[in-house]
Amino acid sequence: MSKHPTGLPLKAEQDFFKDPAIDRLMSMVMTLAAELHVTRDRLLIMEMKMENNQPITSGSLDAFRPDPIQKERLDAARQALSNELMFCATGVEASLGTPEEGVGKFDKS
Amino acid sequence: MLENIPANREFDAYQAFVLDCKIAWTRQMFPLLRDRFEIVAKDVQPNTAADVAALMEGDTTAQMFGWFERHLQRMKYSGLRGLTVHYNRYRDEIRRALNSDLPAHLLQLDPDFQQPEYYTSIDIHQHPGGVWSDEIAGFVYERGAQSTAPMLKKSESLFHRMKTQAMTRASHEVKKVVDLGCGWGGSTRPYYEDHPEVDVIGVELSEPCLRVAALRAAELQAQNVRYRQADATETGLNGGDTDIVTSTMLLHEMPPSHIKAVFREAHRLLAPGGLSIHLDFLMRDDPFRVWVHNGHSSRNNEPFMVPLNGMDLLAAHKEAGFDAVEIVPFEEFDGALSPDNTAWRFPWTMIIARKPGSSGNQDL
Ligand SMILES: C[S@@+](CC[C@H](N)C(=O)[O-])C[C@H]1O[C@@H](n2cnc3c(N)ncnc32)[C@H](O)[C@@H]1O
Numbered sequence: 476m477s478k479h480p481t482g483l484p485l486k487a488e489q490d491f492f493k494d495p496a497i498d499r500l501m502s503m504v505m506t507l508a509a510e511l512h513v514t515r516d517r518l519l520i521m522e523m524k525m526e527n528n529q530p531i532t533s534g535s536l537d538a539f540r541p542d543p544i545q546k547e548r549l550d551a552a553r554q555a556l557s558n559e560l561m562f563c564a565t566g567v568e569a570s571l572g573t574p575e576e577g578v579g580k581f582d583k584s
Numbered sequence: 585m586l587e588n589i590p591a592n593r594e595f596d597a598y599q600a601f602v603l604d605c606k607i608a609w610t611r612q613m614f615p616l617l618r619d620r621f622e623i624v625a626k627d628v629q630p631n632t633a634a635d636v637a638a639l640m641e642g643d644t645t646a647q648m649f650g651w652f653e654r655h656l657q658r659m660k661y662s663g664l665r666g667l668t669v670h671y672n673r674y675r676d677e678i679r680r681a682l683n684s685d686l687p688a689h690l691l692q693l694d695p696d697f698q699q700p701e702y703y704t705s706i707d708i709h710q711h712p713g714g715v716w717s718d719e720i721a722g723f724v725y726e727r728g729a730q731s732t733a734p735m736l737k738k739s740e741s742l743f744h745r746m747k748t749q750a751m752t753r754a755s756h757e758v759k760k761v762v763d764l765g766c767g768w769g770g771s772t773r774p775y776y777e778d779h780p781e782v783d784v785i786g787v788e789l790s791e792p793c794l795r796v797a798a799l800r801a802a803e804l805q806a807q808n809v810r811y812r813q814a815d816a817t818e819t820g821l822n823g824g825d826t827d828i829v830t831s832t833m834l835l836h837e838m839p840p841s842h843i844k845a846v847f848r849e850a851h852r853l854l855a856p857g858g859l860s861i862h863l864d865f866l867m868r869d870d871p872f873r874v875w876v877h878n879g880h881s882s883r884n885n886e887p888f889m890v891p892l893n894g895m896d897l898l899a900a901h902k903e904a905g906f907d908a909v910e911i912v913p914f915e916e917f918d919g920a921l922s923p924d925n926t927a928w929r930f931p932w933t934m935i936i937a938r939k940p941g942s943s944g945n946q947d948l
Pocket residue numbers: 700703715764765766767768769770771787788789790793814815816817831832833834837838842
């Protein structure tokens with residue numbers, strides 16, 4: 476646990492959900508999601524280097540700077556994941572479901 | 585030195601991911617929250633932020649909105665590849681750059697300086713240790729400011745816009761400008777860079793921020809700026825000869841007693857006819873947005889936003905010696921104030937006053 480330079484105690488983290496366990500789980504999910512992205516990004520870069528027959532070392536991956544075409548690919552992969560996660564957080568249906576008032580109105584019998 | 589801090593793809597990838605989520609929060613989640621509010625407020629007329637809070641109690645979108653606002657900022661600063669965590673690895677390089685020999689005129693530090701208690705008791709905008717306690721905090725803050733308001737492509741353009749507002753509102757030739765709470769110098773730079781004939785002084789509490797500001801000025805070979813460690817309420821500068829006293833995002837970081845003292849100090853510093861112009865956040869007329877703003881204040885560790893928003897700014901200015909105050913919305917990018925802009929934004933507002941006295945045009 477980090478200690479504050481003033482010596483003042485660090486308080487409990489803020490809660491937003493009725494069950495604070497959800498707050499903590501959300502933190503874990505987002506930490507993992509960010510880390511998954513970092514790993515996928517590295518994997519994509521390895522593939523790019525392999526496609527170009529470039530040597531793959533830990534240092535060259537850390538120092539990688541994409542060219543504009545590579546950047547576009549990497550940005551798109553990242554945005555697909557972040558958009559999906561944020562979409563999941565909105566609670567909006569992804570396909571049109573049954574009308575709230577039911578389907579009786581469609582029955583013409 | 586700073587250019588020796590190596591590129592780190594994993595850090596960049598992590599920060600870009602957090603920023604992407606923040607942009608989605610700004611552009612998609614905020615309008616959705618407004619929709620949710622409009623549904624529950626359809627048959628009632630909420631008049632206050634408390635009314636809105638009661639209506640939105642238990643709403644899952646509101647809970648998600650709050651969670652993401654708080655935790656994306658936490659992730660940005662102190663998550664696994666957060667700014668403070670990452671740059672800690674390059675402490676030696678940063679320290680060396682910040683302690684390099686700079687032209688003496690650029691930086692006035694006070695070795696006996698005592699920070700105000702309100703300042704050290706809260707880690708403003710969730711920066712662990714605040715922007716003052718760690719020698720690299722100013723550098724980390726400068727890096728972090730690049731993505732504070734995701735709708736702004738470059739934060740620099742906001743600082744330029746503000747500078748233009750101040751310079752065009754000044755009623756006489758501007759020879760001296762004081763920027764209170766100048767941080768790492770982002771708000772100061774357009775004055776000294778675009779106006780080499782103007783004498784510019786940045787005042788700031790935090791030595792780590794002042795060191796970054798001075799380093800950037802040295803890199804630009806600026807001759808007309810100096811940075812001074814002092815409280816904005818008591819700058820120790822000569823009175824009566826400043827043409828513009830300005831601040832950007834300072835007022836909401838201090839309690840009302842300090843805000844009033846800043847207005848008094850601005851009045852003391854100004855020449856007759858001089859301009860006092862502060863850029864900050866005020867949201868008073870839309871209960872939904874006041875609720876969002878108050879929430880931001882709490883979620884981002886910026887608790888003085890709420891009392892600033894409730895202050896009688898006219899009375900505070902009159903008490904400081906000004907006759908009037910003008911509250912003017914500030915457009916941080918083209919179209920920001922348009923009703924078509926449904927994204928979340930800070931309620932940027934200019935608080936403008938002029939010291940009475942003879943110097944041509946007295947209109948605000
Ligand atoms: C949000 S930052 C803005 C910095 C800069 N004006 C900018 O726009 O980038 C607010 C700054 O005000 C400083 N500050 C807070 N209280 C102050 C005080 N009483 N006197 C001088 N500076 C203060 C903080 O250290 C911080 O750097």
